[in-house]
Amino acid sequence: MSVVVPVYNEQLNIEKFYEEVTRAIQSINMNYEIIFVDDGSRDSTPLLLSRLTQQDDHVRAFILARNFGHQLAITCGMDHAAGDAVITMDGDLQHPPVMIPDLVQKWREGYDVVQTVRQATDDADFFKKTTSKWYYKLLNAVSPVHITPGGSDFRLVDKRVMETFKLFREHDRFIRGMIGGIGYKQTSISFIAPKRFAGQSKFSVRKMMHFALDGITAYSKIPLRISFYVGMVSGFFSVLMILHVLYCDFMGEATPGWTTTMVVVCLLGGLQLIFIGVIGEYIGRIFEEVKQRPLYWLRAELGKNKK
Template sequence: MISIVTPVYNEEGNVVYFHDEVTKVMKGVDMDYEIIYVNDGSKDRTDELIHQLADSDPHVRALTFARNFGHQIAITCGMDFAIGDAVITMDGDMQHPPELIPKLIEKWQEGYDIVQTIRTTTEDAGPVKKMTSAGYYAFINAISTTRVTPGGSDFRLMDRKALETFKKFREHSRFIRGIVGGLGFKQTSIEFEAPARHAGVSKFSMRKMLHFAMDGIITNSTLPLRMAFYIGVLAAVAGVLVILHVLYCVIAGQAVPGWATMTILISIFGSLNLMGLGIVGEYLGRIFEEAKNRPLYWLQDDTASHADNPYRETHDHL
């Protein structure tokens, strides 16, 4: 069996079309399958639509979060509930082409445990997004011991044994691409060109993208902590040189009122202190979140629990 996990957030214009396209592809694959939709607190008709799909299609299971938990947590939830021998995760906006599914399965049947897709380009991506994306991957790979493939997406296939290992990673600040990259196992990749969204607009605002980027950096490297220390050392050396210069001016009788020097020093060391505290604060904040040991998510509804849902009859052992 193949499990297809799809997180959805305000995708009323995409989810039915996506489902039809995936169903067409899976009918051409000689395997049983399930499609798990995880509604990440949508405000539109997405939840209603995936429940309709679950009522009409025995291959569908709809999970509904009690609130918005984020894209990475939604993917994790679907993988927790998946029962397939292999699990494919993909977005429901048609930027992850369903026609690639047979190729992922083919690579899995060749013996690969993880088949990762790599975006070579995105149709509706502007030059700024392409440049910042390339710079981000270069930076994170420079500071991390775990390589994150440039252009890698959350469109991938994982074998059951790789999935069971992945499910042991329960941190709240999740960067799945980094986790999967560090799992090991036998991995391969497939390149693709991401088309434009079928409908709607991207849900990744600038704020969300920056938060996602920060999660990727902090969860994969402690180098920012070391950088704060090294910058502090350089600042201390610069401070000593400034002090020596001031002493020389005093001895040579060239001293002037020291307000300018004091202002410069306060500005330099004040900013460095705040920067260092900010970096340490980010790590402490993550530690605080993990120490609370709260669940990653909780559900408002699961269509498999409905007595009249065909999914319950087909997968009653759940």
Template structure:
């Protein structure tokens, strides 16, 4: 019988863990598959770890991995994928916004031969209009900048065949945007749309700062256009400065109307100084990521669990 691994990152979800566990078990026990439920606790400060230990004792299908510190949602997912042994792996959040009732649909598509079954969130119940708007335009901008198409509304609720998981384990960059990584890998993919319900309990742990960092990672991981944009800005600024120098010479030697214009001078200094800072900031973002990668530090550290050997993930 085929085995399905379900990977769930957890961060301060004490009110959701047991309900999610019961919902997933109810769905999976009605299907002709064995399954394992892998929780990756990403440095929770509430009772999440205590609850996970309790579930492990009562159900051998539950495995818990405790990270040494909060490493972030994408690295927690990576840790789960590194330690999943199923013929197919489903990644999903444990707050019930990724409905377990959709699992049979993912498995049906997998049985039809698709190696990646990606869910597309049409909308989220109760989400603000501002968040919908920013998400919509973010993906629009990202796809304009990137050579890899990233589906609008894409989520980390997906199924991956064992072959895809093995391939994914070869990607070891620190700044992770898994939605883009999976899309860029190829394989035979299909998409399923769904409406995300409200969280079962608690509030989102994805703060505006984390959302901003996640958005920046998505842009910088799949496009070098910002670097070229810096070149374009510098070129345009240089041309404008040449025009302004020409204006100065005409005023001085042709019109004989040169007036000390501190306002014009100040505006020019601020404009070109600002352009330089923009370009330096873009360079700094890329160099910062290079700096992180060349140190070759581990993506995450496990405080408790059974991690696979770094060189034996297959």
């Protein structure tokens, strides 16, 4: 079994996480490897990972050349995983290692994907809970692929699923949707995420917004279609406005309409800017893909694969 762990400035959590994951894996009597992917940390995380790889042959570490983001860090670990089953999880202990035996049991029962579903998070504030709830409602409303509300990047996937996943090489990744729509036999397990063991979340509001936008644009063209339909409706009302103006002029009732003019100009101008932005977002993603650059590149690879 391979356990893939993306980390970014997690020097306070690494050793505790390693201890708990090792204990959980050894309880199920499987050969294993723990793959840490350092996503351009600026603290002592790489040094701690180097020490762990020297102490334990089960540990491997990939040090990315810069910060590529959480989803690409996961991808790097999955690309290099050698296990018959691969578990991805975060290194802040909010994905409980004690659940690993439960994931493996479901896999042994014949499931190819075992997804965990977060019912609640102990340290989540009202804003995060509310935005998460409505984000999943919006995402499922516009996406042909159903994304389980509360789904996390804590999951187990079979080697067959991994081989299929490796064929997906888009840069702007939303792995929850990719795995959710990949097929195979899937099931889920619920959990309550505990507080972080130490440190603060690196998932800022800006990163959260970018991640949310990736999820919508990666799986739906509906924003583009909405732009088209709203444009059609706006055009229809513009024609009605023109007919109204011509009628008033013909009847000699034309009066200075500064307010009406400003409302119409501001409304249509605002809509045009919004939809140009939507179109630009998709064009920007096309631009990134056609360059065909690698998803990530490494600064160092530590440890050895023990099969």
